[in-house]
Amino acid sequence: MHWYEKLNQYFPIEEMKSQEHMEVLLKERSDVYHKDEGPNHVLIYVEFDEFLFIDYLFVSKHARGQGLGHQLIEKLKKKDKPIILEVEPINYEDTDTEKRLNFYAREGFEHASSIGYRRRSLATNEVNHMEILYWSPNHESEEKIYESMVKTYHHIHKYKDEEMYGAAFDPVDQVLSFGENQKEDILKKLN
Template identity: 65%
Template structure:
């Protein structure tokens, strides 16, 4: 099974980029977009001057609990830049959502409580809500994380979207919001 098939089987359709989109990012934005692949893992990430965005991280079921995810994150943490990623909210019918959150909590990621993320999936046409998690060696503010997410959305998520999907994703200002009064914390839900 190739790297894309592994990701496609693990991640929900509404979160997946097309293979063509991801290959174009690797080829045309190879100075920014990277693939770290091994026998039991695939990690796709974008490294910018002042932050890293993890697009996908997959560890095969038979290798979970062996520290692979920790090692992958440690490799990125040594770069001393904030690391940002998107996760699904806890879903009682999918135990992996809670396990994922607990893993990132153990890795000292924080929930960006003031950042809202709602994007219409071009595959399903439904609104997909995600939570933003981040790790920062310098205590980056949520405003800085918000600006980094906007940059990621424009440079990675919507890169040539019309070419790959036949239509454009929503404008970044419709998808990402900074809300001062947003107080829910997904980590509180799992503790």
């Protein structure tokens, strides 16, 4: 099965980039956008100088519980940079959401409690609330994690969004929030 089909069968449509968008990122942003694929996994991640962002991590049902996810995370941790990802909040009707959160907790990821993330899906037009999780070898502040998410949103999620989907994703200030008092200062500093 093609790597995109594996991801598409596992992740909800509202979380998926189009295959075309991902292929363009892998080709045109190959300096930062990477795919690690094996018979039982697909890992799509972003690597900037100062952090990593996991866009998608899929481990096949046949390989779950055998340590493959742990090995993939350990490989990224060896780069000694903060690792950030988006994850669905627990949905008790979907047991995978709780399993994912438990997996990342076991791997030492923390919940970025001061960062809000709500993104409108161009596929469904629904607003999805996501949790931001991070692992940080040097105890970076949540402000640094927020700045990294802003960079990821600008350079990856919004990369050629209008061209790919016929409409732009919402602007960053409508998608990401950080302890409202500091949000404006951080956005000004980053622009």
